[in-house]
Amino acid sequence: MPAAATAAHGQIVLEGIHAVVPPVFQTMAGLSAEPGTVFQPVQQPLVLQGVAGAIGLSGKVSGMVYTSFGKGLASFIAEKILGSVSSDQDLSDVVAELTNMVTGNLKSRFSDLGYNCTLTPPSVVAGNKISVNPKNCTIGVGLEFLVEGSPEPLCVYFFGVFNQ
Amino acid sequence: MPTPKILSVDDSRMVHTLVNKAFAPYEAQVVLASNGAEALEVASRETPDVILLDVTMPVMDGVECLSRLKADPLLKDIPVIMLTAEAGKENVLKIAKMGVRDYIVKPFTEAGVIERVTRIVDLKPRVGGATAPAAAPAAPAASAPVPKKNLKVTDAINILVVDEHPAILETIQSSVASRGWKANGCDTLDAATKKIAEAAASKTTPDVVLVSLAYPNKAAIKFLQATRTRPEMKNVPMVAMAIRTATYEQTEARDAGFDAVLTKPLEAGEIADRLAKAMELDLTPLFFATKGDCAVVTLPAGLSDSGSIDLSRQARAKVASFANAGIAKLVIDLGSISKPEVPVLRAIGFILNECNNVGIKWRIAASDLDNIPNLPNVFAANSKVAALKDVPNPFKGASLVDVSPTLLQALSSF
Numbered sequence: 001m002p003a004a005a006t007a008a009h010g011q012i013v014l015e016g017i018h019a020v021v022p023p024v025f026q027t028m029a030g031l032s033a034e035p036g037t038v039f040q041p042v043q044q045p046l047v048l049q050g051v052a053g054a055i056g057l058s059g060k061v062s063g064m065v066y067t068s069f070g071k072g073l074a075s076f077i078a079e080k081i082l083g084s085v086s087s088d089q090d091l092s093d094v095v096a097e098l099t100n101m102v103t104g105n106l107k108s109r110f111s112d113l114g115y116n117c118t119l120t121p122p123s124v125v126a127g128n129k130i131s132v133n134p135k136n137c138t139i140g141v142g143l144e145f146l147v148e149g150s151p152e153p154l155c156v157y158f159f160g161v162f163n164q
Numbered sequence: 165m166p167t168p169k170i171l172s173v174d175d176s177r178m179v180h181t182l183v184n185k186a187f188a189p190y191e192a193q194v195v196l197a198s199n200g201a202e203a204l205e206v207a208s209r210e211t212p213d214v215i216l217l218d219v220t221m222p223v224m225d226g227v228e229c230l231s232r233l234k235a236d237p238l239l240k241d242i243p244v245i246m247l248t249a250e251a252g253k254e255n256v257l258k259i260a261k262m263g264v265r266d267y268i269v270k271p272f273t274e275a276g277v278i279e280r281v282t283r284i285v286d287l288k289p290r291v292g293g294a295t296a297p298a299a300a301p302a303a304p305a306a307s308a309p310v311p312k313k314n315l316k317v318t319d320a321i322n323i324l325v326v327d328e329h330p331a332i333l334e335t336i337q338s339s340v341a342s343r344g345w346k347a348n349g350c351d352t353l354d355a356a357t358k359k360i361a362e363a364a365a366s367k368t369t370p371d372v373v374l375v376s377l378a379y380p381n382k383a384a385i386k387f388l389q390a391t392r393t394r395p396e397m398k399n400v401p402m403v404a405m406a407i408r409t410a411t412y413e414q415t416e417a418r419d420a421g422f423d424a425v426l427t428k429p430l431e432a433g434e435i436a437d438r439l440a441k442a443m444e445l446d447l448t449p450l451f452f453a454t455k456g457d458c459a460v461v462t463l464p465a466g467l468s469d470s471g472s473i474d475l476s477r478q479a480r481a482k483v484a485s486f487a488n489a490g491i492a493k494l495v496i497d498l499g500s501i502s503k504p505e506v507p508v509l510r511a512i513g514f515i516l517n518e519c520n521n522v523g524i525k526w527r528i529a530a531s532d533l534d535n536i537p538n539l540p541n542v543f544a545a546n547s548k549v550a551a552l553k554d555v556p557n558p559f560k561g562a563s564l565v566d567v568s569p570t571l572l573q574a575l576s577s578f
Binding site for chain 2: 023024026027028081082083089090093094096097100101102103104105107108109110111112116119120121
């Protein structure tokens with residue numbers, strides 16, 4: 001695929017992430033999420049820490065969306081949404097659903113641009129050094145968000161391909 | 165009526181928790197399923213009144229579950245509301261064709277879910293429960309909604325204003341007084357709840373309710389939900405008031421079911437027209453009349469933007485009805501206007517274009533003979549203004565228009 005098309009697709013993804021993440025956090029947790037650093041391209045391997053959500057896309061866009069929450073940020077948001085957090089399962093569940101909302105809305109934007117795809121159910125992984133090394137993707141972009149009331153940022157990454 | 169049963173189908177425990185929380189203040193039973201296959205089983209066993217259905221789930225997704233529900237003669241009539249993050253146009257259309265009742269896009273608010281579900285089932289506040297909404301009135305036994313009042317803009321509209329600041333009530337009172345409407349106020353939601361209960365008992369419920377969103381803990385939304393559970397208030401328009409910058413609260417209020425949102429500081433000239441819009445009132449009786457065999461439209465200098473939009477929309481039908489009734493002449497009376505602003509220009513454009521379309525002859529009466537004859541030029545000069553972009557110039561290339569100095573002269577000029 002020509003480099004210009006790849007760059008344009010990367011821009012579509014970044015604009016999508018920029019547009020969908022703040023309303024998700026504002027509506028579900030009442031917290032603002034301000035866009036910060038842009039990663040274009042993302043250095044690989046990507047190393048995640050804390051709790052990370054992942055959802056696969058398959059179709060005219062294929063790839064993966066990752067959300068990366070520090071453990072403190074995940075606890076903070078889960079408490080905001082659920083009122084109290086009693087287990088790691090609660091954290092995992094909140095991260096999975098927020099990842100689902102972000103990716104679902106991203107998918108809707110792609111679909112409206114003619115790039116239909118289906119989503120996998122979300123997976124959540126937790127750890128201190130989760131190494132992500134995606135294969136066969138032409139686009140690797142990410143965006144950091146500063147979430148109101150938390151020193152830890154939220155990062156959302158996309159690795160994938162736009163198929164003609 | 166038995167307690168409504170809501171089936172929430174989602175693989176996320178977080179969503180189940182939020183749905184449970186949303187319905188906790190109401191007499192409702194929430195049953196849960198974590199995928200489509202489980203949902204079919206629970207639906208057969210529990211026969212819920214409403215199903216909230218996610219799309220992306222393991223084992224069986226929401227689309228497959230929906231098609232099986234619709235194929236089952238015992239389950240096909242249960243209303244399904246999709247509750248999903250997937251809202252691409254194609255996806256929504258595909259699912260809509262399968263027969264869903266409504267579509268809620270994640271992220272969602274608890275109030276938004278309640279508002280959509282109450283369109284399908286009556287929810288009564290849980291009486292005496294610790295989680296009952298602060299402002300919940302006791303729901304009457306009879307639950308059939310009282311039909312919408314058949315109001316006219318010329319009626320003595322009764323407005324209830326719920327705001328802790330007396331200045332807000334005063335602004336509203338003075339801006340609606342010229343229409344012969346009356347506004348009464350309550351400074352707390354509890355007082356408003358009591359007032360509504362009394363009004364319901366005496367069959368004098370307000371025609372429209374304005375509520376400030378500034379009460380803490382989303383109390384205005386709880387008040388809306390509790391008020392809407394009263395059959396007498398189910399069809400009464402409710403309008404929220406918020407400061408301009410509180411955009412999140414405004415969106416939340418609309419999602420929760422408020423019919424409109426007015427922003428503070430209130431624009432006095434707009435209030436009556438915005439309320440008329442919320443009540444879906446026909447504005448034409450304020451401006452249209454007939455004198456003999458001629459229709460007369462009197463446009464005021466202070467026509468508000470929202471009044472102009474509604475009047476322009478309604479004027480098409482009104483002018484067509486004149487043609488249908490055999491009236492072939494129309495005068496626009498601009499007696500109180502010197503330099504017409506955009507709202508007046510828009511109304512003139514719509515009315516005259518419709519006259520041109522249906523073949524009604526028209527004249528203009530105005531006392532300002534310096535500016536008004538220049539209307540065609542004013543129209544042309546403003547054609548790129550967003551509000552007039554879609555209004556064709558009704559003067560068809562003329563540079564000046566004939567204007568009669570009085571209404572009487574205009575009437576006799578045909």
